[in-house]
Amino acid sequence: MKSKFDLISQTFYSLQKLEKSEMKKKFFKILFGLGVLFLFSLQQACGPAKMGSTWTKEGYEDRGYSKIAVIGIGKDLAARNTFEKDAVTLLKEQGIHAVAGILMFPPGGTEEIRTAGDYIKIIKENNLDGVITMALVDSKETDRYKPGETLYVPSYYRVGKYIARGYQTFNTPGYYTTEKSYLIEAILYNVKGELSEGKETMVWTGQSSLLEPSSLENASKSFTKRMVNQLIIDRIIAPK
Numbered sequence: 696m697k698s699k700f701d702l703i704s705q706t707f708y709s710l711q712k713l714e715k716s717e718m719k720k721k722f723f724k725i726l727f728g729l730g731v732l733f734l735f736s737l738q739q740a741c742g743p744a745k746m747g748s749t750w751t752k753e754g755y756e757d758r759g760y761s762k763i764a765v766i767g768i769g770k771d772l773a774a775r776n777t778f779e780k781d782a783v784t785l786l787k788e789q790g791i792h793a794v795a796g797i798l799m800f801p802p803g804g805t806e807e808i809r810t811a812g813d814y815i816k817i818i819k820e821n822n823l824d825g826v827i828t829m830a831l832v833d834s835k836e837t838d839r840y841k842p843g844e845t846l847y848v849p850s851y852y853r854v855g856k857y858i859a860r861g862y863q864t865f866n867t868p869g870y871y872t873t874e875k876s877y878l879i880e881a882i883l884y885n886v887k888g889e890l891s892e893g894k895e896t897m898v899w900t901g902q903s904s905l906l907e908p909s910s911l912e913n914a915s916k917s918f919t920k921r922m923v924n925q926l927i928i929d930r931i932i933a934p935k
Contacts, residue, residue, distance in 0.1 A: 743924040744917070746881075746901035751931065755898045757887065759935035763825035764818075766796030775802060777915045778829050785923040790934040796826070811892040818886050825932065826884040829918070832902070833878040843869040877905045877914070881922045883931060899931050 765782045767775035779795040786793035799821050800814075818826070846865045851858055883899040890896070903921050908914035926932050 743928065744921045745928065746903045746921050746925045749901040749925060749929070750899065751929070752898040755885075757885065758930060759933050760825040761792060761935040762821070762823050763791060763793045763827060763932070764796045764799060764821070764823050765793055765827045766800055766829070768828055768830035770802075772802050774911055774915075777911055778919060781915045781919040782827070782829065782923065785919055789923065789927050791932060792934070793827075794821075796828075815890045815892075818890065824885070824887045824935075826886055827922075828882045828884070829922070830880055831877060832880045834875065836873050836875050838871050838873055840869060840871050843867040874907050877908070879903055879905065879918050881918075883926070899926075901925055 763786065765779050765786070767778040769775055775797060776795075779797055783793045783795050799817050844867045846867065847862045848865060849860055850863050851860050853859070880900060880902045882897055884896040885898045886896055901922060903918055905914050905917055908917065
């Protein structure tokens with residue numbers, strides 16, 4: 696027969712066990728909630744790169760395109776070829792029929808391409824229903840101050856018959872560095888149906904800044920990826 700002390704001890708042990716069980720449940724609930732929050736934050740941080748700012752024409756609905764020409768605007772032929780090629784590749788991966796504009800619109804223009812009517816003729820002859828242009832609209836240099844650092848270097852010295860270790864500090868000076876940024880703009884023109892000089896065909900535009908790109912290739916890949924991601928995610932264009 697159990698004594699009162701045994702019953703009290705057993706009851707206390709059961710309550711303690713229940714309390715631990717409840718605490719464990721709460722702990723795992725909190726842990727699960729933190730895990731979900733972390734994954735959501737990670738998803739937001741690692742989401743697809745997009746443009747810095749965009750504009751879409753009000754009432755723009757006819758978003759299916761059968762053939763889009765991508766045109767790099769500028770005097771640098773290497774840059775134009777690189778940007779057009781990368782943009783066309785990414786658009787094709789999304790099922791969009793895209794072609795490099797340099798095949799139809801030669802760099803610098805020619806004697807045969809002078810007026811809006813000439814461009815309309817090329818658009819019709821090549822069965823284009825969309826045109827995307829990419830152009831550098833601004834570049835600027837910014838001076839930024841980078842503060843110095845304190846470095847701790849271990850040093851050893853003798854104290855009697857013992858070897859002691861200490862630290863020496865060295866301060867590196869601060870300095871100014873110049874960073875260059877480039878603002879690139881992309882414009883989508885809907886050239887379906889009848890075209891005439893002065894007809895408004897711009898339906899979307901987006902801008903994005905590139906800070907100190909390490910090379911032309913990296914600049915092109917970064918910008919065209921942002922541009923195509925934005926066009927697809929916002930459903931600005933779709934295969935027809």
